[in-house]
Amino acid sequence: MPASSAILDMKLQRDKIKQYRKRIQAVLNREHEIAIECLRKGDKSRAKLALRRKKYQEQLLEKADKQLEALEELVRHGDYWI
Numbered sequence: 260m261p262a263s264s265a266i267l268d269m270k271l272q273r274d275k276i277k278q279y280r281k282r283i284q285a286v287l288n289r290e291h292e293i294a295i296e297c298l299r300k301g302d303k304s305r306a307k308l309a310l311r312r313k314k315y316q317e318q319l320l321e322k323a324d325k326q327l328e329a330l331e332e333l334v335r336h337g338d339y340w341i
Contacts (some may be wrong), residue, residue, distance in 0.1 A: 266334060273330045280323045287316040 290313035297306035 269330055269334050273327065273334060276323055276327045276330065280320060280327070283316055283320045283323060287313055287320065290316060 290309045294306045294309035294313065297303070297309060
């Protein structure tokens with residue numbers, strides 16, 4: 260596979276990860292809203308559940324950030340291959 264094709268593939272993967280991050284962030288925000296809503300209604304157990312789901316989304320976001328950093332580093336260094 261030519262270097263330019265490999266770089267293009269990495270850039271596409273980077274863009275997919277950025278889109279994935281946006282989706283995770285939207286879910287994260289929604290879980291926070293749900294937790295607040297449940298607390299207002301006095302439903303502590305559902306609020307806790309929403310916060311646990313939010314924590315899981317934060318972990319996914321952290322993993323996506325690490326993958327994005329690694330890919331951006333590869334793309335930066337890959338531009339010199341051409």
